[in-house]
Amino acid sequence: MNLEELKKLKEKTQRQVSLREGGKKYRVVVSMGTSGIAAGAREVMTTMLDEIDKRGIDDVEVAVTGEIGLTDAEPVIRIEETNGEQTTYAKVKPEDARQIVAEHLEKGLKVEKLAVGKPKDKE
Amino acid sequence: MIRAHILVCTGTGCSSSGSMRTCDALLREFKKAGLEKEVEVIQTGCMGRCDLGPVALVHPDGTFYHSVTADHAAKIVEEHFVKGRRYEALLPKDPVTDSVINTMADFTFYNRQLRIVRDNCGVIDPEKIEEYIARDGYLAFGKVLTEMTPEQVIEEIKTSGLRGRGGAGFPTGKKWEIMRAAPETPKYVVCNADEGDPGAFMNRSVLEGDPHSVIEGMAIGGYAMGASRGFIYIRAEYGLAVKRLYIAIEQAYKYGVLGKNLFESGFDFDLELRIGAGAFVCGEETALMRSVEGRRGQPQPRPPFPAQRGLWGKPTNINNVETWATIRPIILKGAKWYSSIGTEKTKGTKVFCLAGKINNTGVAELPFGTTLRQMIFDVGGGIPNGKKFKAVQTGGPSGGVIPEQHLDATLEYESLQKLGSIMGSGGLVVMDEDSCMVDVARFFLEFCCDESCGKCPPCRVGTRQMLGILEKISHGEAELSDLDKLESLAVTIRDASLCGLGMTAPNPLLTTLRYFRDEYVEHIVHKRCRARVCRDLIDFTIKHENCTGCSLCARACPVGTIFRLSGQKKYYIVEEDCIHCGACIDACRFDSVLKTSDGNDHVAPPRPPALELAPGLKPRTLVTT
Numbered sequence: 207m208n209l210e211e212l213k214k215l216k217e218k219t220q221r222q223v224s225l226r227e228g229g230k231k232y233r234v235v236v237s238m239g240t241s242g243i244a245a246g247a248r249e250v251m252t253t254m255l256d257e258i259d260k261r262g263i264d265d266v267e268v269a270v271t272g273e274i275g276l277t278d279a280e281p282v283i284r285i286e287e288t289n290g291e292q293t294t295y296a297k298v299k300p301e302d303a304r305q306i307v308a309e310h311l312e313k314g315l316k317v318e319k320l321a322v323g324k325p326k327d328k329e
Numbered sequence: 330m331i332r333a334h335i336l337v338c339t340g341t342g343c344s345s346s347g348s349m350r351t352c353d354a355l356l357r358e359f360k361k362a363g364l365e366k367e368v369e370v371i372q373t374g375c376m377g378r379c380d381l382g383p384v385a386l387v388h389p390d391g392t393f394y395h396s397v398t399a400d401h402a403a404k405i406v407e408e409h410f411v412k413g414r415r416y417e418a419l420l421p422k423d424p425v426t427d428s429v430i431n432t433m434a435d436f437t438f439y440n441r442q443l444r445i446v447r448d449n450c451g452v453i454d455p456e457k458i459e460e461y462i463a464r465d466g467y468l469a470f471g472k473v474l475t476e477m478t479p480e481q482v483i484e485e486i487k488t489s490g491l492r493g494r495g496g497a498g499f500p501t502g503k504k505w506e507i508m509r510a511a512p513e514t515p516k517y518v519v520c521n522a523d524e525g526d527p528g529a530f531m532n533r534s535v536l537e538g539d540p541h542s543v544i545e546g547m548a549i550g551g552y553a554m555g556a557s558r559g560f561i562y563i564r565a566e567y568g569l570a571v572k573r574l575y576i577a578i579e580q581a582y583k584y585g586v587l588g589k590n591l592f593e594s595g596f597d598f599d600l601e602l603r604i605g606a607g608a609f610v611c612g613e614e615t616a617l618m619r620s621v622e623g624r625r626g627q628p629q630p631r632p633p634f635p636a637q638r639g640l641w642g643k644p645t646n647i648n649n650v651e652t653w654a655t656i657r658p659i660i661l662k663g664a665k666w667y668s669s670i671g672t673e674k675t676k677g678t679k680v681f682c683l684a685g686k687i688n689n690t691g692v693a694e695l696p697f698g699t700t701l702r703q704m705i706f707d708v709g710g711g712i713p714n715g716k717k718f719k720a721v722q723t724g725g726p727s728g729g730v731i732p733e734q735h736l737d738a739t740l741e742y743e744s745l746q747k748l749g750s751i752m753g754s755g756g757l758v759v760m761d762e763d764s765c766m767v768d769v770a771r772f773f774l775e776f777c778c779d780e781s782c783g784k785c786p787p788c789r790v791g792t793r794q795m796l797g798i799l800e801k802i803s804h805g806e807a808e809l810s811d812l813d814k815l816e817s818l819a820v821t822i823r824d825a826s827l828c829g830l831g832m833t834a835p836n837p838l839l840t841t842l843r844y845f846r847d848e849y850v851e852h853i854v855h856k857r858c859r860a861r862v863c864r865d866l867i868d869f870t871i872k873h874e875n876c877t878g879c880s881l882c883a884r885a886c887p888v889g890t891i892f893r894l895s896g897q898k899k900y901y902i903v904e905e906d907c908i909h910c911g912a913c914i915d916a917c918r919f920d921s922v923l924k925t926s927d928g929n930d931h932v933a934p935p936r937p938p939a940l941e942l943a944p945g946l947k948p949r950t951l952v953t954t
Contacts, residue, residue: 207585208593209471212462215584219463225334226388226452233389238413255330255367267389268332270413 221264229288232266232311237282239273245280246300253300254283257307266311279322285310295320331369333410336386337397338451339372340537341530341569342379347398348372351383354402362406374538374573376451378438379530380690381421386451391432393439394419424688424710438689441708443670445678446654447694450538455573458580461541467586469660470545473552474594482553483509486656488664490676494651495521495612496724496753496829498675498742501652508554508636511644516556518547519621519640519647522563522570523605523612526725527776529756531680532650534692536563536570539654540577544600546653548587549660551598554646559600562617564607574602609780613828614647616782627784628828649754651680672698675741679752683709685759686716695740702736705759716761720844724753726773727833729840730766749840751833765862766845767852770838771799777834788831791822795838802849803863805856812849816842857928864909867926868933871913873899875921885916904933 207215236242236251251268258266276282279296283306286292293316295306302320309315335355339348352370359365376384381395385405392415397405401419408416421430423437430436444450453460461467473482487502508516520543524532536543547559563571578600581587589597603621610616611626618640620626639645655677659667668676675697681704682692688710695704701721705711712718720730723740729750731738738744742752760769778792795818801807819835826832842849851857858866871882871891878898883891890906891913893899902913902922914922925931 207591209475212467212471212586212592215459216462216465216468219459221463223453223460223463225331226336228389228391230389236413238411252367255332259330268330269390270410272412272414 224264225267230265230267231288233286234266234268234311235271235284235286236268237272237274237276237280237284238270239277239280241273241277242280242282247281249300250281250283250298250303254303254307257304258311261307261312263307263311276322294322296322331367333368333390334371334388335368335405336371336373336376336388336451338374338376338382338384339569340375340379340534341567342375343382343384344569346382348383350399351385351397351402354399355406358402358406359410361403362411364406364410368410371454372456373453374450374455375534375692377447377534377692378689379692386433391434393421393430393433393436395421424713437710438691438693438708441703442694443678443696444694445658445667445670446535446542446651446680447538447692448658449542450534453539455538455540456576458541458577458584461539462584465661466541467545467584469657470548470552470586471592473549473660474592474596479509479553479555482549482660485664486553486659489659489667490664490671491652491655491659491667492675492742493649494655494679494755495647495649496751498752501648504636504646504648505550505554507634508556508644508646511636513644514555515558515643516554517640517643517645518551518554518556518559519617519645520547520559520561520650520653521612521614521617521647522561522567522650523617524567524650524754525564525607525609525612525780526754526756528684528758529682529725529754531682531692531755533567533570535650535654535680536567537573540570540573541581542654542657543574543650544577544581544587546648546656547600548591548598549656550646550648550653552596556646557597557599559598560603560621560640561600562603562605562611562621564605564611566607571602571604578602608782609776610782610828610830613830616828617647618645627782628830630827651755671696672739672741674743679740679755681740681755681757683757683759685722685757686712686761686764687759688713697741698739700737700739701731701757704740704757705736709759712759712761716763718759719762719764720760720766720769722750722758722760722769722773722837723756724751724833724836725756726776727751727830727836728753728756729836730760730769730844731840732844749843750836753833763860763862765803765858765860766841766848767799767803767858768860768862770841771796771803773837774799774834777830781830781834785825785827785831787822787825788827788834791818791826792831792834794818795822795835799838802852803858804865805852805863807853809850809853811853812842812846851928855928858926861924861926863926866928867909867924868904868931869902869907869909869911869913870904870923870925871900871902872921872923875919876900877919877921879918881916881918882913882922885912887912 281298283295309317337352355370383397385394385397405416433439483505491501492498605611611620613628615629616626635645671677678694678696680694693708720732722730774796778796781788783789798811823835861867876899890903
């Protein structure tokens with residue numbers, strides 16, 4: 207093995223451990239309370255994970271949380287960014303989840319038609 | 330996509346409390362919940378909190394769980410991973426404030442640490458070289474082989490100020506330079522992993538948690554000093570570390586970071602393990618080399634030093650596990666960065682082992698210059714059960730005991746030496762007011778006496794004689810002149826012994842005599858042991874105010890010397906026959922058994938007439954001591 211090969215190998219293996227190092231740009235939080243699960247939050251999340259994997263997006267972590275109080279709007283997804291900005295998407299269907307990954311997480315563009323409330327900085 | 334990792338410690342501490350079963354149970358539960366493609370279970374090395382084991386860390390949120398036995402797996406999976414809330418029952422509590430600690434970063438034990446050597450420990454799976462490579466593994470070795478000359482490497486290590494972590498603190502760069510200058514070939518590099526101090530497990534934690542860092546350090550050292558063959562000398566008791574080293578070496582060969590023509594530079598490096606049989610003296614470098622050669626482990630006079638005539642008469646460099654593991658970060662981040670950490674005389678960090686009467690037991694890495702007080706009361710979380718701190722022993726069985734008035738001393742080679750102790754391997758054994766200093770000295774001396782190889786008389790005969798006198802003191806049979814004898818023996822052994830074992834064996838005695846002389850005098854003159862430890866100087870009585878007559882003490886007494894008066898419920902201990910084992914204290918649920926050490930003032934209560942056996946007990950022959 208030479209140094210070039212080692213560096214390439216490092217890049218390949220980095221994904222495996224980068225989750226433990228933190229510092230991801232996006233944090234997706236899926237509300238997984240009873241009403242969330244009933245409305246299909248699990249399916250939404252697995253679709254998202256699948257899409258993130260397909261697109262090979264690295265700079266994101268996905269977490270689950272309990273009921274956040276928007277019971278009638280479930281499934282609810284919140285995307286937090288390192289700069290403090292938060293976007294909440296409501297009534298997300300699996301195909302919407304794919305779109306959110308493609309637009310928001312890959313290109314950095316919000317999917318306005320699914321977003322609810324106002325982003326903090328525009329109030 | 331894997332959204333979370335649960336890192337389960339599989340170091341020796343946690344696996345002996347069942348972490349392997351926890352891993353299996355977690356895998357099973359994840360499968361049951363349909364999460365096996367979302368969450369990954371990673372087996373890591375030691376996270377440093379062996380007393381809380383099995384411990385687990387969840388990423389990315391950083392939640393730290395303790396006592397995660399297999400029975401808890403289902404609950405953790407359901408709460409944390411399905412519902413997304415922390416499973417509170419297994420979150421640790423701060424020993425001082427009693428508040429719940431959510432994440433590793435909130436834990437004082439962790440957030441005061443600076444991890445350089447243990448950077449990968451508890452973060453990567455030590456049995457997967459890929460994870461090590463992902464964390465810049467073997468990059469330093471590649472850099473050294475392709476961009477640096479051996480002289481530049483030695484210069485870098487010299488500038489970093491790194492000192493040998495084996496105990497003596499000799500500058501590593503200088504050692505390497507001497508070795509490089511040795512004319513004879515072939516040369517060898519050796520890793521001393523014969524960690525033998527009771528209460529020290531920092532090397533084990535590195536070997537179990539990040540074996541490749543040691544291998545990489547040795548390969549770099551081999552290149553710098555012109556050695557193409559290395560040995561890791563490790564004790565057979567470290568079964569898990571041995572296993573992981575074998576795996577690591579095999580993987581390193583497979584990936585081409587060990588073997589021939591490494592990084593296309595023409596440099597070859599081969600590494601083998603040598604398993605020791607666990608003799609304490611084999612941690613001494615000359616004895617270690619003899620053991621590597623397959624001979625009986627006994628020290629040799631120095632000079633010649635190993636760098637002149639070592640393994641099979643050829644130049645040999647021996648460094649400690651921690652020293653080797655520090656090479657990689659120095660090469661990667663630079664000598665300047667490394668030398669900015671620590672103190673003026675001692676750079677970098679040291680891995681310490683906290684043990685004894687302390688809340689947070691475990692492995693912690695801190696910069697040199699940390700005071701004993703910070704170490705014990707911040708990182709260690711203080712003394713349990715509201716007891717008072719009495720002393721701390723640094724540097725293993727041959728280290729000294731440091732009392733409370735020197736708690737602000739810094740953890741550094743020189744400052745500890747000034748107090749009569751040593752840095753040693755970095756073990757810290759904390760003692761509270763219930764520890765008797767005579768007993769402590771006797772205990773550690775007994776260890777050194779047992780482990781003396783018998784080659785030189787000062788150590789072989791001297792430690793035995795010292796032990797005899799100490800035993801006399803703890804039996805209350807000594808005279809004041811014995812203290813002078815002890816001191817002169819100690820100084821002779823220290824000055825005349827062949828190797829470090831004998832030279833440092835008197836340290837616990839010398840320091841306890843220096844700081845706790847009054848306790849020795851009390852034992853000798855007043856026949857009193859204030860910590861109520863020395864068996865022959867304590868008495869047991871039953872307080873009748875609290876005694877309910879339950880007979881538990883009488884049943885627990887191994888010599889059958891607890892009776893009750895006929896017609897009464899209260900119990901009595903017949904003092905003449907008591908062997909002072911303390912079984913009655915442990916048995917009593919009403920705090921009725923009193924342990925005292927009144928020494929000369931003690932008046933034995935008269936033996937009450939008409940004693941009766943406890944109900945259900947058979948009469949036994951009374952044993953007298």
